[in-house]
Amino acid sequence: MTVQALLLTVPLLWMLAGLLPTHAAYYGREHTASMDNLLPSRFRPSSLTFYGIMFDAGSTGTRIHVYTFIQKDQAGLPVLDNEMYHAVKPGLSAYADIPEEGGNTVRQLLKVAKKTVPRSEWKKTPVVLKATAGLRLLPEHKARALLNEVHSVFDESPFFVPNNSVSLMNGTNEGILAWVTVNFLTGHLYAKTRKTVGILDLGGGSTQITFLPKFKKTVYFAPSDHIARFDMFNSTYELYTHSYLGNGLIAARLATLGALGADGLDWKVFTSSCLPKKFREDWTFGGLTYKVSGIPDGYAGYKLCYYEVMRVIKGIIHQPYEVKGSSIFYAFSYYYDRAVESGLIDGSRGGTIEVRDFKKRAKEVCNKMTKYRPISPFLCMDMTYITCLLKEGFGFKDNTVLQLTKKISNAETSWALGAMFDYFHHLNIH
Structure with missing residues (x-):
């Protein structure tokens, strides 16, 4: 097993097994998570390794994440082993008037997936694309034409195409799933304390802020659409989260x-x-x-x-009550890129x-x-x-x-890993 797998094995096992402590702010309603239900039956593989493919269709580029999971035994639960990442520019929104060309960019990225996923596993491997602010900024009919084209490309691929495999993701989910990714990779989702880190994501079309409030005032003074709840395995989390479309x-x-x-x-x-x-x-x-x-x-x-x-x-931007405190935030995407270009941080280490x-x-x-x-x-x-x-x-x-940071434990700091978790076990975001 790789070093990364060793780092991630225990937390992912605990997450999937429903052993997370109840540490949501203000309340933590217990949930029972049946081990049999964590993966649909077709994804309980007979082999030791299985895969998931997640496309991030952003405003400035389209990225593919191919995740490798390990099934240690039939009765056990999968662990994250590796991530393969590749990106192309420009994003799908640049092909608003020529959706076929946009579909070709996805087709090219699928070739990378074919090289990563063994042929014997293609039919079992789900492929999912979620589009973000670039398509949210387009007229609805143009965005829909692009998504339909991507769906056609998926249908001709050898991979498993689940229901709702191609969709336009709302900003709230984008922020929450990025928060899940970062707090999982940093180990905060399985720590015995309530300590988590906030995330700041700056894309091309939108920007997101998400954190777990420490004070009731933060929730009380926040606009109602800035507070979201989601169920993850055995806890309910109440987060402050908002996506500002047009402020990427x-x-x-x-x-x-x-x-x-x-x-x-x-x-x-x-x-x-x-x-x-x-x-x-x-x-x-x-x-x-x-x-x-x-x-x-x-x-x-x-x-x-x-x-x-x-x-x-x-x-335009709401100021949350507690960000004037001592919270630590992980910032990525264009925050990271511009800090590197201006010489604030080292590009290889963050x-x-x-x-x-x-x-x-x-x-x-x-x-x-x-x-x-x-x-x-x-x-x-x-x-x-x-x-x-x-x-x-x-x-x-x-x-x-x-x-x-750009990566934590060799995995990209984006919403994609959180979205893969969401796919395998719905987080019931509301």
Whole structure:
């Protein structure tokens, strides 16, 4: 067994066996989890190893996660052994007017799955795709055409296609399933304390915040749609969670530029103080092309950029009661990517920083745009947006600790693993 399997065997066994302590905030209603029901009968394999395929169809790319599980014996329960991950760009939403081409990107990723899953296991291996903000931002008929095309690609594949195998995932589930993934991989879901970690996920089209509240005030003062409950094995969890559609990093660029939902894209030029003065180019997102530019005869820099970005944040993001405390949050996706690009953390190891570090580096990047332009002409805008989102949006203090990571125990920090758990044993999110 691999080192990763050894690290994950005990927690996953406890999770699946229903041995989790009842540590949901305020109450923990007990549930009985029949071992016979944890996996449908067709997924109780005779072989030692079985697989699950989860597609993450995001706004900027489509990713495949092929999970390997081990069945130690017929009466036992499966454990996570390994994850194979691969991604392609752009995301499905870029093919809004040519869904067949979007389907081809999924078809190419399925070739990777065929190389990972033994041929003898193909018919037993479920394949699932969940689309996120990129498709949520599209007109419904275009999103549906893309999902239908993906379903056709799945049907022609040799893998098992379950009911509702291709779907548009709502933001609440996205946040909760990412929280499940991170707290499982960090060991908090099987610890004997109530200590868990919050998650901050910054995608291209949306951003999510999810954590287990410590104080009743957090729940009391939160909007009703920011509190979600779900049953996981033998506990009910009550989480603070919300997804802000249109506040992902790329959508925020469009909003900052005043281009979100604009017409006349063939001739309009969208300008910003967040871009280098001499910068001008065509920029494509979601199948649309925008002409973007710095302000050649104007000013650029952190203060002006912060003012522009504030308009995208102000009055939109709810500030949870307790985030001004000492909670630790795991931040990933574009939080991680931009921290690497700006030199805040090492790309191979990740790192622990404070919110103030994003602010300090944003100022440096914006006031030295020429130096950072080869990395990305949007780096000033992106770093300023992240700073503004954390401070003015969610209300984090300067000394709030952020653990920036891409992988934990060699598994991707995304909602995909949580979604695989959800598939094998419904979490009843409501």
